[in-house]
Each structure stands twice: as C-alpha cells, then as structure tokens.
Amino acid sequence: MEGGWMTKIPTGPYGVGLWKYIPRGWNTFARFLTFEVGDGSRIRFWDDVWCGRDPLREAFPELYRIARVKDGAVADFLNFRVVLCIGRYEEDKLIWKLSLDKGFQVKSFYNAICAPGFGSFLWKSIWKTKAPPRVAFFSWTVALGKILIAENLRHRGIILVNWCCMCKVAGESVDHLLLHCTYAKELWDMIFVLFGIHWVMPKSVMAMFDCWQGSLGSYQNTVIWRAVPHRVLWCLWRERNARTFEGCETSVVDLKLHFYRLLLDWLSVTGLFNFTNVIDLIDSCSF
Numbered sequence: 495m496e497g498g499w500m501t502k503i504p505t506g507p508y509g510v511g512l513w514k515y516i517p518r519g520w521n522t523f524a525r526f527l528t529f530e531v532g533d534g535s536r537i538r539f540w541d542d543v544w545c546g547r548d549p550l551r552e553a554f555p556e557l558y559r560i561a562r563v564k565d566g567a568v569a570d571f572l573n574f575r576v577v578l579c580i581g582r583y584e585e586d587k588l589i590w591k592l593s594l595d596k597g598f599q600v601k602s603f604y605n606a607i608c609a610p611g612f613g614s615f616l617w618k619s620i621w622k623t624k625a626p627p628r629v630a631f632f633s634w635t636v637a638l639g640k641i642l643i644a645e646n647l648r649h650r651g652i653i654l655v656n657w658c659c660m661c662k663v664a665g666e667s668v669d670h671l672l673l674h675c676t677y678a679k680e681l682w683d684m685i686f687v688l689f690g691i692h693w694v695m696p697k698s699v700m701a702m703f704d705c706w707q708g709s710l711g712s713y714q715n716t717v718i719w720r721a722v723p724h725r726v727l728w729c730l731w732r733e734r735n736a737r738t739f740e741g742c743e744t745s746v747v748d749l750k751l752h753f754y755r756l757l758l759d760w761l762s763v764t765g766l767f768n769f770t771n772v773i774d775l776i777d778s779c780s781f
C-alpha cells in the first residue's frame with residue numbers, strides 16, 4: 495500500500511491498462527490532500543502532510559537526513575502521552591484541501607490541475623509553437639524523460655556503458671545530455687548571449703520548458719524565442735545519434751552554424767519572416 499491509502503503502482507505485464515494507469519495519478523492527487531491524525535497508524539511521519547503545510551522531510555531536511563527510521567508511521571514516533579492527546583482510538587482521516595466543507599469534488603480537482611502553472615505549460619511551450627510536429631513530439635518525449643538514452647535502456651535491463659559521447663566524462667541521462675553537458679551548454683550559452691538573457695538552467699528539461707514562456711517584444715520575436723528550445727534539443731539529439739551510431743562528430747562551431755540554418759528553415763516556412771540568410775536571423779534575434 496502507498497502510505498496505507500492506495501495500492502502500489504503496478505509494474506508487471508499483467509493487469510488491465512486503465513486500472514494500471516489510474517494509480518500513476520496518485521502523486522498529483524496527493525498534492526491536494528492533508529491528513530487528520532487519529533491513531534497515527536496510517537500516516538507516514540516524514541512523507542505525508544499532517545503537521546504544517548509541507549511534509550516533514552521537506553520542512554526539516556537535515557533532521558530527515560540523519561533519521562534512522564525514514565518510513566515509519568506517526569504512531570511509531572509519538573510517545574504514549576502525546577498519542578493520548580491526539581485521540582488514540584480514532585482512525586486517521588484524509589482531508590481534501592480544496593473543499594474542506596464538502597469533501598472531495600471532481601470539479602475542484604479538475605479546476606486545480608487546469609489552472610495556469612499546473613501542468614499546462616507543456617501544451618503552450620511544446621505544442622503551441624512553430625516547431626514541426628515530429629520535433630514537437632520529440633520535445634514532448636524528452637520532457638517526459640522517455641527517449642532511449644543509456645540511462646533509460648539500463649533501466650530496461652539492457653547492459654551497456656552509461657557514457658556521454660558528447661563530453662566523454664559523465665553518464666548519459668536526459669537532463670545531462672540535453673541541458674548540462676559541456677557540449678550542450680555551449681549551444682545554450684550562445685543562445686542566451688544572442689538574446690541578451692541571463693538564464694540559470696533548471697535541473698530538468700520539463701522545468702526548462704516550464705520556464706521558457708512569456709513573450710519577447712513583438713509577435714515575431716516571440717515566435718523565434720519559443721522555437722529555440724525545440725531546435726536545440728533536436729540538434730543535440732541528432733548529433734548524439736550521429737556519434738553513437740555512425741561514429742561522426744561535429745565540432746561545437748559547426749553545430750552552432752547547423753542550428754542557425756535549421757532554425758532559419760523552420761521560420762521560413764511559417765510565412766512570418768523574410769530572412770534571406772543566417773545573418774538576418776541573428777540580427778533579428780539581437781533585440
């Protein structure tokens with residue numbers, strides 16, 4: 495049981511797809527839950543929100559780090575006197591925070607997950623751009639961490655060396671390969687200098703798309719800005735595959751030129767721009 499309130503997410507090949515899919519929404523659902531302590535036997539001391547606004551593991555990370563028991567229930571940690579004060583013989587309760595007086599309502603849950611800033615960024619940042627559909631689909635796959643890189647293949651039981659063929663010093667994870675690798679960073683830094691933006695790269699691709707919103711002056715500039723991350727991810731992924739499967743390596747300088755040429759091709763087909771060459775595009779981005 496997941497915290498004593500639902501079954502664990504099934505990972506085996508058996509079972510009905512719909513019911514296997516539903517438990518995967520538990521973490522999202524649980525963000526709107528809090529707990530009312532009864533006998534404390536079903537509430538996880540460190541992981542559930544039962545005291546304050548955050549789980550104790552997040553409120554007191556240093557204490558959690560040195561805790562010897564990290565998966566105990568509230569009742570395992572409280573002494574007898576305190577347990578008496580909170581009601582020893584009552585059961586623990588789940589509380590739906592979005593509607594305290596009416597209990598759980600589908601409507602309140604739906605409104606919460608459709609609110610701006612909650613999961614809607616992928617629609618705007620990925621699908622509502624001028625990137626070609628297959629590239630947007632690739633970006634979507636990347637944001638979900640589903641592309642077939644070494645780390646994910648190892649999780650599937652395939653034995654191979656977890657090695658980044660770009661920088662040749664680190665393991666190959668999605669976020670490293672496409673965001674934090676020194677090779678990838680050269681490309682990202684070039685873009686931020688070009689646009690005159692000070693940027694701290696988030697930890698994950700999904701967080702990067704979440705941050706990559708807003709507009710930059712005119713509508714045309716915003717179109718360019720929103721197409722950029724797709725272009726960068728696509729370039730890096732193709733370069734990674736060329737190195738992995740064909741043994742071909744492109745220098746960072748050549749990759750930057752390649753990036754501009756392909757971005758120019760994308761923008762040309764939108765009919766919004768009249769760039770005749772890469773220099774025109776670079777001039778337009780330097781706003």
Ligand SMILES: [Zn+2]
Pocket residue numbers: 658659660661662663664670671674675676677
């Ligand atoms: Zn690397």
